[in-house]
Amino acid sequence: MVFLIGLLAVGLSNVSSAHPMPNSVVLLNVHANRIDAEVQIPLSELQAAFGHAVNDSAAHLIDRLGPQLRAYLIQHIRPQSPDGQNWSVSIGKLAVLETQNPINGVYRELMAEVKLVPPIGQVVRQFVFYYDAVLHQVVTHKILVSVRQDWANGLLADNSPAQVGIISLDIVNNRILPLTVSLESGSIWSGFSSMVKLGTKHIAEGTDHLLFLLVLLLPAPLLVTGRSFRRFGWGHFGGVRYSLRHILLIVTAFTIGHSLTLLLGAMEWVRLPSQPVEVLIAVSILVSAIHAARPLFPGREAWVAAGFGLVHGLAFASTLANLQLDAGPMALSILGFNLGIELMQLLIIGLTIPWLMLLSRTPAYRVVRLTGAFLAAIAAIAWVIERITGQPNSLTKGIELVASFTPYGLGVLAVIALLLTWRMKRANQLPA
Amino acid sequence: MKRNILVTSIALALIFSGLAILEACKSTDDTVTPTSTSGTTTTTTSSSAITTTLSATATTTTCASTGVAQIVCLAEAFKATLTTTQLATAQLTYSKTNAQKWSNLPAGLSARIGINLGSLSSTQLAAFRNLMVGLLALGTTNEGYDEMIGNLAADDYLNTIGGGSDYGAGNYYLSFLGTPSTTGLWSILFTGHHYTQPFTFNAGAVTGVTPAFRGTEPQAAVTAANRTYQAFEQERVAFGAMLTGLSTSEQTTAKLSGTYTDLVLGPGQDGKFPATKVGLQVGSLSSDKQALVLSAIKLYVNDLEATTAATVLTKYTSELASTYISYSGTTAMASQGDYVRIDGPSVWIEFSYQGGVIIKNTPHSHSVWRDHTSDYGGN
Numbered sequence: 001m002v003f004l005i006g007l008l009a010v011g012l013s014n015v016s017s018a019h020p021m022p023n024s025v026v027l028l029n030v031h032a033n034r035i036d037a038e039v040q041i042p043l044s045e046l047q048a049a050f051g052h053a054v055n056d057s058a059a060h061l062i063d064r065l066g067p068q069l070r071a072y073l074i075q076h077i078r079p080q081s082p083d084g085q086n087w088s089v090s091i092g093k094l095a096v097l098e099t100q101n102p103i104n105g106v107y108r109e110l111m112a113e114v115k116l117v118p119p120i121g122q123v124v125r126q127f128v129f130y131y132d133a134v135l136h137q138v139v140t141h142k143i144l145v146s147v148r149q150d151w152a153n154g155l156l157a158d159n160s161p162a163q164v165g166i167i168s169l170d171i172v173n174n175r176i177l178p179l180t181v182s183l184e185s186g187s188i189w190s191g192f193s194s195m196v197k198l199g200t201k202h203i204a205e206g207t208d209h210l211l212f213l214l215v216l217l218l219p220a221p222l223l224v225t226g227r228s229f230r231r232f233g234w235g236h237f238g239g240v241r242y243s244l245r246h247i248l249l250i251v252t253a254f255t256i257g258h259s260l261t262l263l264l265g266a267m268e269w270v271r272l273p274s275q276p277v278e279v280l281i282a283v284s285i286l287v288s289a290i291h292a293a294r295p296l297f298p299g300r301e302a303w304v305a306a307g308f309g310l311v312h313g314l315a316f317a318s319t320l321a322n323l324q325l326d327a328g329p330m331a332l333s334i335l336g337f338n339l340g341i342e343l344m345q346l347l348i349i350g351l352t353i354p355w356l357m358l359l360s361r362t363p364a365y366r367v368v369r370l371t372g373a374f375l376a377a378i379a380a381i382a383w384v385i386e387r388i389t390g391q392p393n394s395l396t397k398g399i400e401l402v403a404s405f406t407p408y409g410l411g412v413l414a415v416i417a418l419l420l421t422w423r424m425k426r427a428n429q430l431p432a
Numbered sequence: 433m434k435r436n437i438l439v440t441s442i443a444l445a446l447i448f449s450g451l452a453i454l455e456a457c458k459s460t461d462d463t464v465t466p467t468s469t470s471g472t473t474t475t476t477t478s479s480s481a482i483t484t485t486l487s488a489t490a491t492t493t494t495c496a497s498t499g500v501a502q503i504v505c506l507a508e509a510f511k512a513t514l515t516t517t518q519l520a521t522a523q524l525t526y527s528k529t530n531a532q533k534w535s536n537l538p539a540g541l542s543a544r545i546g547i548n549l550g551s552l553s554s555t556q557l558a559a560f561r562n563l564m565v566g567l568l569a570l571g572t573t574n575e576g577y578d579e580m581i582g583n584l585a586a587d588d589y590l591n592t593i594g595g596g597s598d599y600g601a602g603n604y605y606l607s608f609l610g611t612p613s614t615t616g617l618w619s620i621l622f623t624g625h626h627y628t629q630p631f632t633f634n635a636g637a638v639t640g641v642t643p644a645f646r647g648t649e650p651q652a653a654v655t656a657a658n659r660t661y662q663a664f665e666q667e668r669v670a671f672g673a674m675l676t677g678l679s680t681s682e683q684t685t686a687k688l689s690g691t692y693t694d695l696v697l698g699p700g701q702d703g704k705f706p707a708t709k710v711g712l713q714v715g716s717l718s719s720d721k722q723a724l725v726l727s728a729i730k731l732y733v734n735d736l737e738a739t740t741a742a743t744v745l746t747k748y749t750s751e752l753a754s755t756y757i758s759y760s761g762t763t764a765m766a767s768q769g770d771y772v773r774i775d776g777p778s779v780w781i782e783f784s785y786q787g788g789v790i791i792k793n794t795p796h797s798h799s800v801w802r803d804h805t806s807d808y809g810g811n
Contacts, residue, residue, distance in 0.1 A: 044693075045693060048769065103789070105789045105790075105792070138692075138693055139690035139696070140692050141693070169696075171696055171697070172706060173706075
């Protein structure tokens with residue numbers, strides 16, 4: 001049963017509809033002047049071809065047979081330019097992984113990072129792929145070749161890989177033909193615009209980032225009452241100019257903060273493990289929720305926004321760092337991704353803030369602010385727990401569900417804001 | 433007042449977070465360890481209502497005609513038991529694309545067309561049984577109709593030992609491609625995990641009985657409806673006898689240099705017969721060794737009802753001398769990776785003894801019977 005539960009884990013195996021033996025997979029990450037390939041070879045199939053009992057005893061395989069495995073791969077992975085010139089091939093990291101799919105169940109595979117570099121003056125997008133690892137001996141083997149990342153064509157690693165072809169025995173003529181790879185030329189523009197899209201998508205789907213900002217903005221139109229920390233409270237609406245200035249300051253500070261760490265993180269000058277970053281993001285929501293209930297740092301919201309912006313930026317950066325881009329495309333990606341983030345943030349703030357400002361002039365804003373702060377605090381605590389334990393709980397699952405109804409919530413907010421404003425105006429017009 | 437709200441909010445937040453912590457700590461270890469069987473000695477009892485109904489011996493049919501006319505009569509009798517909705521599922525139009533919708537994977541992992549046995553009532557199953565008995569040979573243990581039942585019983589067994597609902601007799605499908613008649617082009621396709629058998633008819637004659645897939649997991653015997661079945665063991669033994677009967681030099685000629693972990697011309701590989709036959713020519717062998725090759729072929733052809741089988745077998749026998757046999761792995765056909773092929777002017781049979789998915793570390797058989805010219809009735 002455990003094998004069938006893994007239906008979600010089907011990677012590329014569904015490509016060959018009826019193959020009971022696991023396939024090899026070659027995933028190409030296309031850069032401007034090289035291809036980083038990830039090669040996955042099932043050990044059960046490799047064993048017959050490689051001549052060592054790699055599947056029967058897979059423990060410490062890389063330690064024992066690393067050099068032989070590298071030599072074998074070099075011998076059987078031979079891309080050529082269309083004019084017949086050999087590319088240079090070098091084998092990077094090797095690892096043994098356990099994987100599974102519903103057709104083959106659980107099996108082990110060799111994962112190899114292979115760098116393919118065309119000769120100087122030759123393009124990277126057109127080549128003849130002579131690849132016969134395993135297949136030179138196991139004639140029933142199949143190799144699925146896909147592009148996993150191609151920045152200039154807007155294909156990023158979090159999309160599903162685009163299959164280029166299958167290398168298998170030409171049964172009729174009993175020979176192994178190379179695969180001719182010809183990728184569309186792509187452009188800087190399509191790479192850049194796909195990064196803008198990725199940035200907007202990241203914010204639109206990143207409930208936690210948005211929640212932090214919205215909750216921080218919740219008390220922004222209000223004046224602070226009291227003089228010392230123990231007596232601070234939220235007072236009345238501070239006027240349109242006061243509100244806008246305040247909001248603009250907070251949003252700008254957040255942007256400066258996350259842009260800075262996005263740059264540092266994406267260039268891999270700074271790299272923090274993702275778990276503490278994610279936990280800190282959840283904590284940032286909790287802090288801004290408490291602040292929305294009762295001022296913790298009145299007048300210094302911008303600094304807090306900038307500080308937590310640094311944390312959020314690190315999370316954004318991991319998305320980019322994982323792409324392993326060269327300097328040029330990376331610079332454009334940081335720009336495009338950040339632009340996407342800003343555009344989406346501005347859109348959402350633009351859609352929300354007018355209603356919050358209207359509401360903040362009515363007495364009912366107190367209820368709105370405290371309810372918002374309370375719900376955000378609960379969500380924040382649920383996320384902290386999820387990110388520390390690594391286990392989703394029913395609250396975080398609930399948040400994902402609720403988040404999909406956000407557009408309707410915005411409509412409701414608008415209706416309430418208009419209704420309450422209208423009632424207040426009418427009450428004010430009545431003679432005292 | 434303000435302070436009260438704040439205190440209440442924090443208290444509520446703490447309660448919620450407590451609940452969330454409790455949930456996160458819950459054990460999520462619900463993995464199932466698959467049962468494994470080893471060797472060919474294990475006998476297992478399992479039966480589903482379907483195999484029990486289908487293995488009943490009594491046959492009641494009013495179709496007294498013979499040949500294709502009888503098959504049309506039996507097909508119509510089965511169709512008459514179906515509801516309108518069921519009929520729409522089972523009666524499809526003839527096309528090569530529809531005919532090619534078979535696989536060696538369970539239907540849950542590679543969708544089939546037609547109506548599945550799991551959705552049929554006992555009356556409908558009885559009519560299905562009458563039809564299959566008319567198409568397949570009756571009365572030989574683990575061959576013909578009996579082999580089909582044994583195959584369903586083995587899949588029921590996989591269902592019970594961890595394969596789950598994708599496996600079992602209920603997931604085998606019957607379809608009519610084109611309307612059954614003694615004049616037009618139509619076919620019957622019966623297909624499920626380890627069993628696919630098509631019958632193509634045209635102008636009142638049988639024009640094709642391939643590509644047919646055979647196999648079984650477990651290879652060992654299973655018990656169902658008070659019977660022990662071992663649906664595909666005779667074939668394995670026959671190939672072993674055919675190969676071990678050869679002299680050392682004949683074996684060297686027959687041996688392939690490549691490794692075969694699977695069939696070459698399995699599902700989706702239609703019409704890709706190698707241009708050059710490889711291995712050992714049967715015509716160069718003594719008559720007793722040639723007879724062993726024919727015995728192996730008969731275990732496929734004689735699964736069909738006698739008249740159809742006789743026609744096909746006459747052809748394959750006449751072409752036997754220019755038929756080639758080849759193998760990879762060991763001659764005993766008892767180890768994982770063992771592979772054998774019979775490739776004639778018309779006949780193509782492959783047998784692959786390969787690792788299992790539900791039962792790990794125990795080989796089981798996959799096999800395909802094709803015909804160079806009459807796969808899908810030559811269409």
